[in-house]
Amino acid sequence: MRLFDPAGEEYDRLDHDASRVAIEEAVSRNAAEVVIADCSAPLQWHTGVDARRAWTRHSKDFNDVEDWKPPRGAHGTLPYQDEIWRGRQTGKLVVVLAS
Secondary structure, rough: EEEEEOOOEEEEEEOOOHHHHHHHHHHHHHEEEEEEOOOOOOOEEEHHHHHHHHHHHHHOOOOOOOOOOOOOOOOOOOEEEEEEHHHHOOOOOOEEEEE
């Protein structure tokens, strides 16, 4: 898979299964954007403070939550899996959360 941001920069995958700690570190320093990939919906790109908010909203459905259950009315939903990517030209980090 290849990843390009809305401005056209290409990214290389750094970590296919990063830990919650690695994600929180990247997002808390405002260094990482957060991309939400929900099924077949368009990618949602979040930057800066909005990236931290997106992570906070989705972290409760992250794959490391013990006894996780899908939301009511969304049977078959799986918890978010993650990847961390780095921009080839800028070195910018992107956390991709995919359901």
